[in-house]
Amino acid sequence: xxFCQNTVNHNIFLENMQNDVLSTILNQHDxxxxxxxxxxxxxxxxxxxxxxxxxxxxSKDVYGEVIECIELGKKINRDIAGHxxxxxxxxxxxHGAKSYTHWFxxxxxxxxxxxxxxxxxxxxxxxxxxxxxxALVQQEPDASSFPNGGIRxxxxxxxxxxxxxxxxxxxxxxxxxxxxxxxxxxxxxTGEALDYKAPLLKSIHFLEKHALPIARMFDxxxxxxxxxxxxEQEYFLVDERMYYARPDLVMAGRTLIGSAPAKGQQLDxxxxxxxxxxxYSFMVDLxxxxxxxxxxxxxxxxxxxxGQYEFAPMFESVNVAVDHxxxxxxLMDRVASRHKLKVLTHEKPFAGINGSGKHNxxxxxxxxxxxxxxxxxxxxxxxxxxTFFVNVIKAVHEHADVLRASIASAGNDHRLGANEAPPAxxxxxxxxxxxxxxxxxxxxxxxxxxxxxxxxxxxxxxIHKMIPYVLLDNTDRNRTSPFAFTGNKFExxxxxxxxxxxxxxxxxxxxxxxxxxxFKKDVNALIADGEKRDGAIxxxxxxxxxxxxxxxxxxxxxxxxxxxxxxKRKLSNVKDxxxxxxxxxxxxxxxxxxxxxxFSEVELEAxxxxxxxxxxxxxxxxxxxxxxxxxxxxxxxAIRYQKKIADTLESLEKNGVKSTSYMRKELALIGEHIExxxxxxxxxxxxxxxxxxxxxxxxxxxxxxxxxxxxxxKVRGHCDALEARISDAEWPLxxxxxxxxxx
Numbered sequence: 001x002x003f004c005q006n007t008v009n010h011n012i013f014l015e016n017m018q019n020d021v022l023s024t025i026l027n028q029h030d031x032x033x034x035x036x037x038x039x040x041x042x043x044x045x046x047x048x049x050x051x052x053x054x055x056x057x058x059s060k061d062v063y064g065e066v067i068e069c070i071e072l073g074k075k076i077n078r079d080i081a082g083h084x085x086x087x088x089x090x091x092x093x094x095h096g097a098k099s100y101t102h103w104f105x106x107x108x109x110x111x112x113x114x115x116x117x118x119x120x121x122x123x124x125x126x127x128x129x130x131x132x133x134x135a136l137v138q139q140e141p142d143a144s145s146f147p148n149g150g151i152r153x154x155x156x157x158x159x160x161x162x163x164x165x166x167x168x169x170x171x172x173x174x175x176x177x178x179x180x181x182x183x184x185x186x187x188x189x190t191g192e193a194l195d196y197k198a199p200l201l202k203s204i205h206f207l208e209k210h211a212l213p214i215a216r217m218f219d220x221x222x223x224x225x226x227x228x229x230x231x232e233q234e235y236f237l238v239d240e241r242m243y244y245a246r247p248d249l250v251m252a253g254r255t256l257i258g259s260a261p262a263k264g265q266q267l268d269x270x271x272x273x274x275x276x277x278x279x280y281s282f283m284v285d286l287x288x289x290x291x292x293x294x295x296x297x298x299x300x301x302x303x304x305x306x307g308q309y310e311f312a313p314m315f316e317s318v319n320v321a322v323d324h325x326x327x328x329x330x331l332m333d334r335v336a337s338r339h340k341l342k343v344l345t346h347e348k349p350f351a352g353i354n355g356s357g358k359h360n361x362x363x364x365x366x367x368x369x370x371x372x373x374x375x376x377x378x379x380x381x382x383x384x385x386x387t388f389f390v391n392v393i394k395a396v397h398e399h400a401d402v403l404r405a406s407i408a409s410a411g412n413d414h415r416l417g418a419n420e421a422p423p424a425x426x427x428x429x430x431x432x433x434x435x436x437x438x439x440x441x442x443x444x445x446x447x448x449x450x451x452x453x454x455x456x457x458x459x460x461x462x463i464h465k466m467i468p469y470v471l472l473d474n475t476d477r478n479r480t481s482p483f484a485f486t487g488n489k490f491e492x493x494x495x496x497x498x499x500x501x502x503x504x505x506x507x508x509x510x511x512x513x514x515x516x517x518x519f520k521k522d523v524n525a526l527i528a529d530g531e532k533r534d535g536a537i538x539x540x541x542x543x544x545x546x547x548x549x550x551x552x553x554x555x556x557x558x559x560x561x562x563x564x565x566x567x568k569r570k571l572s573n574v575k576d577x578x579x580x581x582x583x584x585x586x587x588x589x590x591x592x593x594x595x596x597x598x599f600s601e602v603e604l605e606a607x608x609x610x611x612x613x614x615x616x617x618x619x620x621x622x623x624x625x626x627x628x629x630x631x632x633x634x635x636x637x638a639i640r641y642q643k644k645i646a647d648t649l650e651s652l653e654k655n656g657v658k659s660t661s662y663m664r665k666e667l668a669l670i671g672e673h674i675e676x677x678x679x680x681x682x683x684x685x686x687x688x689x690x691x692x693x694x695x696x697x698x699x700x701x702x703x704x705x706x707x708x709x710x711x712x713x714k715v716r717g718h719c720d721a722l723e724a725r726i727s728d729a730e731w732p733l734x735x736x737x738x739x740x741x742x743x
Contacts, residue, residue, distance in 0.1 A: 044296075048293060057087035101116065103182060112186075161186050162187065192600065200502045202598045204227060207516075211388075219368055222366040222370070227362060227365075228321070229361065231325050232311075236344040239742065248625050258723070259724045273302045275309075298313060318362075322501045326500065355415035362490050375488075390545055399511040402584060406503045410615050412494075429484040481557055510596050550570065581698075584611075612700070616701055634677065641670060670725065680714055
């Protein structure tokens with residue numbers, strides 16, 4: 001009797017919860033979106049300490065020195081920093097900010113901040129608001145509780161944040177107030193980088209050091225070469241009430257169980273479809289807040305999967321673009337809460353439909369306004385284009401492994417190769433026209449034609465005739481390629497939606513910088529032997545084209561045939577992150593990063609430890625959540641359903657109904673699923689408990705990949721089978737059809 005009463009109470013609770021959720025959603029009043037003037041330009045960057053704002057608050061001399069530091073990368077002295085700090089404080093307080101923070105990106109995957117007040121008590125009783133140059137340039141947050149890979153002991157807490165003048169300060173508006181945010185790097189007491197920004201800045205400097213001399217071969221007026229980034233952020237939106245009713249979404253960011261709905265994405269009706277009103281309201285609100293913070297979001301649309309969306313900004317310098325992406329992810333959560341929605345940036349929050357990526361569109365630009373990866377209208381500009389184009393391909397061929405490692409994560413393992421995302425094999429797509437251009441150069445070499453002055457000029461004219469068509473024809477992109485040329489940039493499509501863009505950008509900057517360093521040496525060697533410069537360039541490029549031919553692939557990357565062909569070409573195919581992360585540990589990778597100065601050996605080792613630990617911890621969380629949901633939610637629901645069938649059978653038989661064979665089979669099937677779930681979760685506990693005994697975090701990660709992950713699908717299979725049989729009123733979780741289609 002006690003059990004029956006509990007069952008009745010639980011069923012009433014579930015029905016009330018689901019009805020309450022649906023009622024809340026269906027009766028949702030429109031959220032008041034912050035008003036904005038007609039033109040974005042009227043409020044764009046109003047919360048950013050821009051150059052024009054600095055000009056208003058600083059003297060002419062100080063402003064000139066600050067701009068020189070920002071644009072030329074020079075160090076800023078403390079006296080100048082004091083003037084900037086005072087100007088920042090005055091500007092921030094004019095917007096209502098009462099505190100400031102050094103805003104940084106530790107290796108947690110999120111941003112971090114420690115707020116300090118401008119208010120300063122004085123001994124003479126004359127209390128004031130102040131912000132000094134010392135406080136601007138350097139702060140000392142506790143470093144012991146951030147991931148450090150063994151660099152710092154827990155009792156050694158000191159770490160430093162240091163101002164990055166190249167990324168503008170901004171004001172973050174919270175419900176209760178406003179805070180001035182100053183982008184910074186984060187380092188340990190002993191100087192090792194503990195964040196994403198410090199090595200990113202080093203990689204940018206390294207790339208420029210070796211790209212600038214090459215750019216000056218074609219443009220003597222160039223003084224800077226900077227990598228640019230345009231990211232495309234994919235994400236899901238679910239109703240807040242449904243989100244909090246799913247322990248797996250709350251704790252793991254993805255659904256660990258969930259039966260596929262009758263309709264998924266098979267009709268292709270969501271992609272670029274009409275944006276639902278509630279979602280549109282969220283998007284408009286988000287874009288308004290982003291534009292005020294200087295984030296140039298320009299594109300929004302429905303993505304392929306139901307409940308999935310995307311937005312993308314214009315290109316910016318890599319450093320600022322990375323900061324803006326991290327800021328936007330934080331902003332998305334804040335804005336979504338106002339609309340009673342939750343943003344999911346996990347790479348695969350729902351099984352059976354597309355996951356989410358963060359395409360990184362990378363290019364190189366000069367301070368003279370030239371895109372070095374844009375085909376030109378003259379032989380000279382096309383030779384410049386070919387120089388950088390071929391060197392990027394060569395760099396990816398030489399260092400495909402570290403590029404693969406840079407996008408490795410537990411979440412991305414669910415997405416790579418799963419129809420909507422490229423496989424774990426790194427290849428380069430350039431399109432048929434550019435393939436023809438590269439083949440024509442090789443053909444000339446194979447026929448023994450020399451790159452003398454006359455034939456060189458003719459060759460350049462031939463290239464000039466072919467390349468302009470790329471701008472028209474290359475728009476038909478290969479969506480299965482992990483690394484594709486798309487007209488005037490390379491798109492790294494394999495990056496996961498939750499990944500910090502800095503990770504693949506550090507690798508791209510470093511490998512291209514190293515390749516351009518080698519290119520200059522190779523060209524200079526031929527010039528020293530008496531060859532003309534353009535001829536030497538083309539001769540070296542022709543060798544690179546031949547040597548990197550294996551990495552180029554124009555077909556369908558999803559096919560088994562490509563996997564076999566890739567193996568013949570000796571391209572690596574590392575399918576899980578537990579092994580992909582090891583690609584950072586090779587002698588070749590260590591030499592690459594230490595020679596470039598981007599990482600020291602200590603920093604590399606520490607980051608590897610952090611990467612493995614992050615992988616392990618996320619999987620252990622998922623194990624615990626899955627086992628808990630199976631035992632405390634799915635099995636009890638199944639037992640209640642089982643009892644209901646048994647009671648119905650008993651009642652029918654008492655009343656003389658004999659045709660109950662189907663119900664008896666159903667009863668037995670439910671019992672089998674319950675028994676299997678209890679057995680599997682018990683085994684999962686035992687296997688999981690052994691993981692921590694494997695010693696090194698790398699060994700634990702590989703143990704998890706081999707021995708624990710296979711249980712996820714087994715447990716899920718039984719849970720999903722039960723969900724497909726148990727009534728909505730008795731099932732304890734919001735279902736896929738509700739989360740994906742109720743907006």
